[in-house]
Every structure is written in C-alpha cells, then in structure tokens.
Amino acid sequence: MQTAVAPSPAVGPDSGSADAGFSAETLAPSAPRYLASDFCAYLETYLPPDQVSECYRAYLFGAEAHEGQKRKSGEPYIYHPLAVARILAEMRMDYQCLIAALLHDVIEDTLIPKEQVAATFSEEVAELVDGVSKLSQIAFNSRAEAQAASLQKMLLAMTRDIRVILIKLADRLHNMRTLDSMSPEACRRISRETLDIFAPIANRLGINRVRIELEELGFAHYWPWRRRVIQCALQRTVGARVEMVGTVETALKQALQQESIQGAVEGRRKHLYGIYRKMRDKSRGFSDLVDVFAFRVTVDRVDTCYRVLGLIHNLYKPVPGRFKDYIAIPKTNGYQALHTALVGPQGIQIEIQIRTEDMQRVAESGIAAHWMYKAGGQSPANPAALAADWLQNLLEMQREAGNSVEFLEHVKVDLFPGEVYVFTPKGRILNLKRGATVVDFAYAIHSDVGNNCVAARIDRRMAALSTALRSGQTVEIITAPGARPNPGWLNFVVTGKARANIRGYLKNIQQREAQVFGQRLLTTELASFNLDLDHIDPIRLATYLADANLRDLDDLLGDIGLGNRLATLVARHLAGNESDESASETSRDGDVHPHRLAIRGTEGMVVNFARCCRPIPGDGIAALFSPGRGIVVHRSECRNLGSLESKRDKRLDVEWAKDPEGEFPTEIRVEIGNRRGALAVVAGAIAELGSNIETVQSREKDGMTTDLEFQLLVNSRAHLARIMRRLRLIPLVTRITRITRS
Template sequence: MSDLCADLSTYLPPEQISEIYRAYLFGAEAHDGQTRKSGEPYIYHPVAVARILGEMRMDYQCLIAAILHDVIEDTGVTKEQVADAFGPQVAELVDGVSKLSQIQFESRAEAQAASLQKMLLAMTRDIRVILIKLADRLHNMRTLDAMKPEACRRISRETLEIFAPIANRLGIDRMRVELEELGFLHYWPWRRGIIQRALRKTCGARLEMVSTVETELRRAMLQEDLAGEVEGRRKHLYGIYCKMREKHRAFSEVVDVFGFRVTVDRIDTCYRVLGLAHNLYKPVPGRFKDYIAIPKANGYQSLHSVLVGPQGIHIEIQIRTHEMQRMAESGIAAHWMYKTGEQGTSNTPALAAEWLQNLLVMQRGAGDSVEFLEHVKVDLFPDEVYVFTPKGRIMTLKRGATVIDFAYAIHSDVGNSCVAARIDRQMVSLDTMLRSGQTVEIFTSPGKQPNAAWLNFVVTGKARASIRGYLKNLKQREAIELGRRLLANELAPLGVTLEQIDPLRVAAYLEDANQSSLDDLLVEIGLGNRLAAFVARRLVVMEEDEINPERGGDVHPHRLAIRGTEGIVVSFARCCRPIPGDPIAALFSPGRGIVVHRIECRNLGSLESRRDTRLEVEWADEPDGEYPTEIRVEVGNRRGALAVVANAISDLGSNIENVFTREKDGMTTALDLMILVRSRVHLARIMRRVRQLPVVLRITRVPR
C-alpha cells in the first residue's frame, strides 16, 4: 500500500491520499480472514485494482471505491455504512460495481446478464463505475491461472465478448489490448500458440525491414525539419487472429502484420508526415483512413495508411499528435479532470456520452436483462461507416447499417415514424445499406409506426431495442383494447357493463386470477390466454359452483364486430384469406389473440370440437383497409396476356401483390394473383371485369 501512496503523491494532495489509506484500513478489516484462490489475502486484489486506476490518474473518490469495490458484495458491510464513512458518491460507485447477489436467478446466464445490466446502467450515471469494473477485470485476468480450467474459459469468453469491447468503445486502448491478449491466452491457448510461433519466425526474418523503415521515416522528417517520434511494432496476437477469422485468411495471407506509429506535435504536421510516407513508399489503394477529420465512435483520432514497404511487404502507418496518442491509450479516462472537483459524467466526451444515452434506450426496449445484454453486444463491435445528415452533421454507424438504423441514430421518434428516405438526393428503400460519405435524408409521418419486418435488417442495438420495445407496447395496447371489447361483448347478455361491476368484486377476481391489474387481465383476454365468457360470468356471479369452464362457448348472442383496424392482436388466416362480406368465424390462439377464418375454411375444423376457443364474429358495417385474397386466372398462351389482366385489375382500384404463373397444357397458362380488395363486392366486380377479357378462359377465387 505504501508503494501505491507514493505513486499517487505525484498528482494527488496529501489529504486525499490519507483518505485512500483510511479506505485501505476499512477494506482490510472488512476482508479480514478472506483469501483469493491463489492463497494471498483478499485485500491484495482491491489494492491492485486501485493501482491500475492510479496509473490512469483517476480521482481519489474513484480510488477509494476501487479499494472498497467488493465490500458490499463479499462482506457484511452495507451501502449505508460505506456512505457514512466515505460519502454517498463513493457508496454509489461501490454499489454500481457490486453484483446482484441477493436475487435468485434461474440460470448463471440470467444472473450474469442482470449484474452486467445493473453495472452498465450505473455507468450511465457515473462513468467511473465501468472504469473500476474494467480495472477489476484486468487484475482478475492477470491472476487467472489460479482458477479451474472451465472457470478460466468462461471468464475469458466474457472478457472478449463484453469487457474488452467496452474498453474499446470508451477508447481505452491500452487496457483493451491487455484484456484481449489475456482473454485469447486462456480461451484459445492452442490457436494463440500457433500464431505466436508463426509470428516469431516472421519477426526474425523482418526485423531488418522494420529498422530500415524507421530509419528512412526519421531521415525524411529530419530533412523537412519535422519533429516527431517513430516507433515500429508488430500487431498483437488477438488482432491478427481476428483479421484471419473475419477475412478467412491463413497467417501467411495477413499482409499488414507490422505497423509504425509516428507521433508529432500538431495536426497539420500529421498530414505533412503522411505526404512524406507516401513519397517513400507506394500507398495501397483504398486503404487510407482519415480518423482525424472523422473520429471513430470512441473518439479515436489518427491517420491510417497501408503502404508497400521494402521487399513488397505491406506495412501500416499511423500518424497522430501526442494528445491523440494520450486519448488512444487512456480514452475517456484522459478526460477525467480530478483537479476541478467536477464529478459524474460532465467531462465525458460527446461520442461516449451519446453511447451511454443509447444504453438507456436499449434498457427501455429490452424485455429482460439477457435481451438487453444481447443488444449491448451488438453495439460493442462498431466497424463503422460515416454518413452525413442534410445539415452536414456526421453520424457514425455500425458497418452494414441501413436507413432505419440511421433514423433511430438521430432519435427514436424519427425511427418510429420513418416512412421514406433519400440518399444523395435519390429515393431508396428503407432496407438500403449505407456507405461512408453518403448524405441521408429521412422523411417521417406522424401516423407511422415501426414494422416488425424491420428487425430482419437493422444491425444497431439501439434500433433493434427501440423497434422491439415499441411493438411490445403496441401489442399490449391493442390487446387491452381488444380484451375490453371481448369482455364487454360477453357482459352485455348478462345485462351489465364493466363499469357497473363493483370495484371490490373486480379486485377480488384479479387476486383470485393472479393478475396485478385490470389491464393485465384484459391483455390475457385479448391475447386469447383467458376466455372472455368465463371471466364475464365470474365477475357477475363470483361463485365457483355456478361456473363450468367447459361451457365457455355456450353463450354468444352478441357477435364481435371486426373493423380491420384492431392491429396485430387480430390476424386473418392465410389458409382462406377472409375479406369483408365473407361469413367468418374466429378462434383464440394463445399469445397471438384472435385468428379470423372464412366459415367454410377446411382448416377451421369442426367448430363444435373447439367450442372452448370459438368466438362468434362478424364484419363491422364499414370495415377499413384492404385485404389480400388470391384468384386464379386461366388465360390462353398469348403475348401480353398478363399485362392485359393486370391493367383490368388496376383499373378497378386494386393492387397486385404477387404473381405466380405456370403453363398447364401448352395452350393455356394459369396465373395465381394475390390482390388487395376492400370487400367481397369489390372482388366480385374485379372478377366480373377480368372474366370479360378475350384472353381469359376461366377465373376462380382460391381457395374455393
């Protein structure tokens, strides 16, 4: 501990170091008698975590929280005791890092996801939470040899999937590299060994090349009177492995294994050095990236270029200022201004702050902690594209992002109401993938809502979470409305409305049915998980012996009117495709709501055998919308026959959704057309018009 205090004295005042030492004594007493797997006293670990953060020059409250980060989780010390001894901010930091050990979960994955969710959400309030957790994980990885092999693999996988990407997202490159190397060592030791041996052979043959490039770069800079540092290095093993895996290449095919970093004092010098490098060695076309003009999502800035070096070997050169180098190594921690006394995330870079806000959006849209963690994982691997808004603002998105991802990156409301888009002044579909340099314009409509099909092509965590969250809430609202209508329909023959029933009786039934609110009960009814007839009779009679659940379908004097605007809790069967005017029946489908069939549908089966799920329905007087139905048109084999039929259908105000053609006997062709109609009368007019065409031999509705 004395060594740590001596190191901290280089930037912290004595009174703050005294507080840190007091926290050490507090933690040592709390962890007294506890040891790690290696056999050493437990307090060694939190002191090592504080040392890592001290190397990042973090403030004294963060260092105190690092020393105490396990006392709430692993000892009898409470959050209130920590707050009394060291203040509420330290207590919040310690609590944010602590796992959810008091809650029982069904699986290790669920418990792990919930703990990570808690930590990430605490991070949105104070970024120091994640810095403490990253330092904690780094020291655990350094001492992982004491763990059992299966625990090593589990912890290493979590490190590679979660913690190293978070360090990268926050721009803490030095920590990211070490986490990746240690995770690679313990998760894929055999693969790492192969790459290490191959790299050792390559390094031996190319050390002279590295020295030559360094010398020539320094000489060229000296001739132009440009001051700077030149450093040749090889890429770390996990980075090489990822490139091999992503690009499906053998080690011998990974060309830019060696890299050079040039660090200078000013931004304009970066571009002058780039010109010198391109004069010395030919640049590889398409391999130049200007992260100074357009920083990465984590705030990283540098010039990158791949060159053809001596002996035709590809080399990568990175050129940046000293300030950019400091940011690349320490990332968001470089912005922590411990001398000002400002706390929280007020000094967080704008790009990192935007990501933290996206975490909150993902949290609201996720169904549970496991789903939330999956959204975060998606968002932690941003191989970026850079696009522009019409006003020139740069937006950074994950590679493969679409127009919808862009809309949600602007704002959740923009994504939810997106109806069209224009890229570089050209109208495009909403699933169009974006490329760097494009200008994207989004068109919205107040009445528009997200489409579930968008989930098939969006790639960012924020877009996926927002869409799922909206659809989940939409389905619940629609289920409540449908459940209310179904229940009112069943209460009507009993001579009562829902509002007239005694609230105490409703509350008693909710308790008996294990429902927390009336809305929850209505959702159950709307989704078909509970019969409205049974609920209605229970609410009115409230006596078990007068109710026979098996007779749930006996009383249906009032039919439910189908308007066509009920949303996703009322669906129309694809087997028979009912349209307004068709005699219809409906079945409850648990979890889906109501499925409407034509009464003669062969898949409907015997309604008498399914009385417990049967619902009497009818079309409303003026149903809204258009409904798909299928017709089969047999035509003579003449050129343009399909166009003639399509024009006739279009003239009567219908759209053709799909066409399937097949030749029957060489003389005739069958056209199966999926068309949109408003009613059975509309369909009859279309079929009458098509039947009159000279090319048409026969027309029928499918299925008949």
C-alpha cells in the same frame, strides 16, 4: 497490514493501442506481488497525502470485511480488490474511484450494507460500489436473464457516473488475468462474455490498452488452439521479416531527420485477436493478410502529422483506397490519427499511423484521460463528451426496451464501432455502423426525426428508407407530422438506438390496441352474466387485480387483448361465478354461448389473420388465442386449426362484423397459357375490379402453361368472387383456385 497483489503490466506505458492493433509479444506473465504499502506509495506520486490515507483506510475496511474469504486460487480475497484499485491507479483515477474499487465486492459478498459504506466513506462511494454490485437478491428464470439484469443495472449506473464502468472493466481485467483457477466451462463462459460485452465497452470508451488485454486473454481462454496456430504462423513470419521492419524504421527516421521533424517511430506486429478477427470477418487465410506489421509515428502538432504523411507517401507508394483521416473525422470513441497503407520493401504491404502525443494518450486511455491528463475541453474528439452522447443513447434504449434481455441485445448491437461517415445537409458528420440505412441515420439525428421520417434524399436524389449508406454521402430526411414507425423497418435497421425506438413504439401501439380489443372481449363475455364494465363490484375487481399482480383495469384489458388471459375466465371471476367450471367450458363449444366477438378488421396488431388460409369477410371463421399476440383468425375449414375440441380452452367464438373495414390479403393461383403479355392482361383485369396486387410469383409447368400466384387485397368474399369470374373470361386462363397453405 501488507498484502500482496498481482501487478498490471498491460496498462503500463509499454502497452499497445487497440486502434493501432498492437500488443505485447506474450500475455501478462506472472510477477512478484505488490504490497499494500507499494500501492500507497504509487498513489503518493499523484494524490495528496490526505486522500492516500483515505484509500488506505478503505483498504483496511475491505480487508476486515473480506476476512476469511478466499478466491478460487486459494489467495485471500482482498488481493483482488487491491489489484483492481492498482489498475485504476495506473489510469490516474481520483481517490473516490479508488476507494470504491477497494470496496467493490463488499456489498455483494459480505454482510455490510450500502448504508454503512455511505456512512463510513461517502454517498458517492456507496453509489459507485452499488453500481458495480450484481443483483444477487432477485430470483431469475435463467443465468442469461440474471446476467442481462445485472449488466443493465451496471450500465444504467454508468449513465449517472462513468467511473462505474471503469471499476467494472478493471475488475474484469484482473479476473481474466487469474482465470486459470476456474473450471474450463466457467473460463469459456467468462471469456465469451468478455469478448462480447466488456472488450467492446472498453473500445467504445477508448480505453484501448485495457481492451487489448481483455481481447488477448479472452481469445487465449475461449479459442486456445486458434490462438496457438496464429501465434506459430506469426513467429515464422517475424523471423522472415525482422530485416524488413528494421529497414522501414530506419528509412522513416532518416526522412524525419532530413526535414528536421522531431518524432518517434515504432514498428510492431498486430495483436493476435486482431489478426484472427480480420481473418474471420474477411474470410481470409493468414497467408492472405498483407498488413500484419504496422508502424506508428508520433509527432508534436497536428499540422506536422500531415507533413509526415506527405514524406511517407514520397518514400513508399500508397495503396489506393487505404487512407483514412481520423484527425478530421474522429472515431466515436475519440480516437484520432492518420492511417495509410503503403507498399514497402520486397512488395510487402505495411500500415502506418501518424498522430500527436496527445492523440497517443487518448488512444491508450480514452475516457480515463479525462482524469489522467485533464484533457479534452470542448474538442469534438473529447472522449468524455463522446461518451456522454453514448450514455444518453443508452438511457433512451433502456426506456424503450421491454426487459433486461432486450436491452442487452440493443447494447450489443450498438457496441461495435461505426465505419460509415455521412453528412447532414448542414455539414454535421455522423458516424454509423457499417450497413446503416436511412432510418438508422434519422434516429441518430433524433428519435422524433426517426419516428416521423417518410422519405429521404441522398446527395439530392430521392432514396428509399431502406437504402444502405456509404461514407461521404449527404443525407436529408423528409418528415411528416402524422408519420409513424413501420414494423418492416426492423428488417433492415442495424443500430441499437433505431431498433429500440421502433420496438418501443410498436409495443406502445400494440398495448393501446390490446386494451381496446380486450375491453371488447371482456364486454362480450360479461354480457352472458348480464353485466358490463361499469357495473362490476369494485371490491371484487380490486381483489382480482391484486391476485393477478396487475396495477389497474387497463393492465387487465391489455392482458386480455394480447391473449395472455382468457376473457371468459376473467368475466366468471368478476361475476362471482368462479365455481361454475362446467358451464364455462360448455360455453366455449359455440352451441350454448350466444355471444360472438365481431371482427371489424380495424383491431390492429392484436388481431392477426392466419397466413395459411387468409380469411376474408364472408368466410366462416374461428379464432385461437396466441399469448403475447392476441388472437389468430383462421377460416373454419383450415387444416391448421386441428381439432377445435382439443383447443377449446384457447378457442374464441368470432364472426365478421356487419360492415368490416379495410382490405384483406388473400391468395389465388391462375393457370394460364404461355403467351407474351399474359401477365399484363391478368394484372390489368384484377386492377379493373379495384384490387391491389401485393406480390406475384410465376412458375412454368410444362412449357405450355404457367402458374401465376397472386397475393391480392380484397374487401370481401364477394369482391374476390367478382375478380375470379372476370379472370375466367380471359381466353388464356384455364383454371383459377384460391390457395390454402398447410
């Protein structure tokens, strides 16, 4: 059988490097189709005959499996897997990967099971194919959830075998090349996903030739008008600067020849999506961009790169602050080069990158260079080793994530390349996302370091954990065995690993607190039936757990503590009083039910005190269930409670324990005359009575008086009353009120 498929010109030797920011002048054009025999002939250039035969056998197997199926364009479906395999062949991938590419849709789109693929070829091939296949047999609530779950499955399969993502990238690349046959809505959705997920993954793995084409095709389909505007502006610029490009190329070549340096010089413009992204991120117009043109100098050795840098800086004046040494400090995907910006002819800024031939191959192929050139070894810039570190982070994020959507959110955060380079006290370099803080740095070292960090020194000076880091700083993390993550860290961390670890820890803490609190709630309700947890009928409990799809009693107690399940209804079922609906409902109004839950203030995250009324011990209180949070306690007179009658199914009868523990926030407004030092006098009086001031805000009223709003920590209503009486003794104070917000 000789089947035709579209070629993949953008992964050939003339493609540009993403880090260099180059691209071909146009998107991949339509071209004559490859035959299956051409594909096998190409494989013979680097694979032994027996492996080529296995690939052809896989092609025949796939063609038979997809018999009768057609793509949206009307072509036989087998065209697609053969094109995907061709893309991977041009990366010099091994034959097992090529076989999996030829069969990558067999499990998902045909009746052939994974077991048959394993028996016909190998377990390794079957695992690769299964890793790429979507989760089509599971029902999801939304397209977003289904997409997230399938991507999570693929990324986790990638942690076991990196070739899974290479197959998926090749699959997405060919789909993008043939996107014109899809509906406009599907084009935009697929292009958005490509720009958000797959192009960044290709960049993270250093496969920059693929990344460039994914970005260009995604840009063309998602923002066609913006692309057209930039392309027209570039064409006008190219016409005016062709002479300049030729002048610079000639000057660079002559400088190399004079020093007897063997090297290639190439000048190109940056690719359209890269230009658009710079305009968007830096809020600049096209006319404000000064480095649309870039030049690449490729030499034989690393030391020659630095010699060439000196020659170039003698030839043209460098732009201060624009030099980057990615050879000494490689990017997270293994990319290495020297970057410098110069003031060229006619005062036009140009960008020049200097690299070796090996660096050029890694810049284009990234992790694929591991198969293509057998490069890497133990070099710190080895893409395979760097990818392994990233995959380890993915596994950790997956363990900490609550669901597939949250996991995908963490991955998206982690996909964008780092731009801050900081040092540990021992001289190790860490590459972090721009805006990364001390806490991000701590988690980048190790999860335990992040969980236990309490302070830090930046360049030997104490610094807050929220401090944003700058390149070149040396950061020392101070830890304490009993320290734990703070929920407030989520407000400033920027890396996916830090965010996933903090959320995971908080969820575990909340779950444990929810179980303890749920036990108190259920015990209180069971008491009305003269029961306790130790004397529940085990058969009735097991039946209830099975019906509720819960694993054990701890899961049930956690559900109750989080407000996802009402303790009253659970107690009724466990007591065997399911039919007593009216009695249960009556018990919720507080008149019949004698049992109230005592609030101690030590329940943790499952008991929340409403910010609108700030209840404190001594206030009359009422509580409402809030699914996923536990209960929210209000003051009885709080307007936000609304009609308790309409919310009695969510209402919980509560009261303060006899000896509440801890401090509780409350707010007061103090009207005071405008005098120098007035705030200090009021703050001093509050401190005298053992209260901490959390926040203070001032607002001038009429030029004569000022309103001071304090958020205080008190231990009871009596404590607050003593503070207010003390403040009234201050002559400048004209009025004091407790604040209740609507």
